[in-house]
Amino acid sequence: MSDRLEVAVSVRVPGFDLDVAWSAGGGVAVLFGPSGAGKTLTLQCLAGLITPNAGRIVVDGRVLFDSASGVNVPAQARRVGYVFQGYALFPHLTVAENVGFGLRDLPQARRAEKTTTVLEQLGLGGLDRRHPRELSGGQRQRVALGRALAIDPALLLLDEPLSALDAPLRRALRDELRALLSTVGTAAVVVTHDFTEAYRLGDRIVVYDAGRVVQSAPRSELLWQPASESVARIMGIRNVLHGTVVKATPDRIQLRWRGQLLEAVNSPTRSYLPAADSPIAFFIRPEYVRLIRKDRGNADPSHHMNLMEGVVVGEEDFGTTWSLRMRLSEPGTPAQGDYDLEVEVPHLVYEILEIERDRRWEFSIHRGSIHVLPA
């Protein structure tokens, strides 16, 4: 499928430089990154609320902005539905007036009909005469969505659509929003700084950092193959570590770290072949470290890849899982302050293995669970 959305904008504002280019097919593209990375500014460019210094914006073949040919469709004519952070509902208007606000050109009867349809679709029937201040957070979000959807937008923009909500509601509405976006089928761009939200909502995730795109990839690819150490850090990946390359082949990378010789799978889609002895960053997901049971005989290096031994030097209870901080039984400075590796185990495992009592463990990491990060 060809790209439905092509974005290339550069904006210079005092103290900030935005320079990004990315494209997306149908579905939902998520702009993900820390606050102040330029995500909202990008949405404003897409909506025509800010004129970029240079660039080109194309939605479904329709050129909305092109600095080279001098095209700049005004915001009023773009048919871009915008759900603002905090929703920006008109406080002096009723729910129905908010939703119908963009339908002024329709005859009265058609406008009322369309408004009713949208309210029903979003489960807001019966609330049409309320004012925004009389609504719950979830209802406000749906009114904002309804107002944006009522104009039959060519593109839907959502800026932190869930950040104004309480945590339990946020989870429920995240999945509701995902379902709604896929039902509506309009190309959408969602801004968030929460990776779980980005992963749940996005088909494609565009990672922003300091006004630049550091990676743009389908969500599963991003999850397992962050393009660099900085992307991994923005995603909040734990156990990002630094070692030295021993040998790299297209399907394996051997590396040395804290006195261990580790073997990792090289990425099949990107043949990353760093020279021997060069520094290399990699990460190990805490939930993919296997503690080795002591009641089943000695660990067998031929079965247990990347076998190591260490001591639990700290632990935290996260309700359903325990996070253990392990220090390797190796001389030298630990990799992450006072520990080398964070290991996550479910409560049940913690109890069966009696980790509370028994602090010294052997553990192994499958080579497929050590992910190298290209420099």
Added chain:
Amino acid sequence: MTPETGDALLLSLRVAVLATLLNAILGVPLAWALARRRFPGRAVVDLLVTVPLILPPTVTGYYLIVLFGRRGWLGAPLYQLTGWSVAFTWYAAVLAATIMALPLLVRTAKAAFESVDRDLERAAYTLGRSELRTALEVTLPLARNGILAGLVLAFARALGEFGATLMLAGNIPGKTATVPLAIYTAVQTGEDTAALVLVGILTVLSCLVIVAANRLGARAT
């Protein structure tokens, strides 16, 4: 109440109401432009509108004579063309009161416009509204209480105007002598009762204005 005090009171009300009306017509769009638009000379306009708040009223009155007096920059051509000058007419009292009240209205209304969330205006743009329609349908209604509070303050200021009015309109009983000027005359000529009545009326009116402004202000936040 003597005919003079009655005249002064009616004149003052007429001047204050007209000055407030002119403030609404000129000051509200000006406040919106200062709050929302970037245009050349914006800082100068802001300064010119605000400066009567700081200057002694007689100084503002002096500038008004320089501009609108019979030999003024604008007044002289007008006089040559029509043989009429605004100076020493009750229109001059309206003009002086308008200029003196304008900073209060413009500053209050500007703050009210600025307090309207810009995302609401942006939302209106994406929903097809022009800048003007957005100002009328979104910004103005949401800034309404602040603007009304500003108009109440402007009315009070216009009602109490003395110095600039004296300079441009003079103190002609029954013609340009508003309540504050009439109080001054009454005290000077020893008409204590007349002074007391006018002072009382002005005090009560001013207190009512403060109550009204506070109520509007409380509802605005």
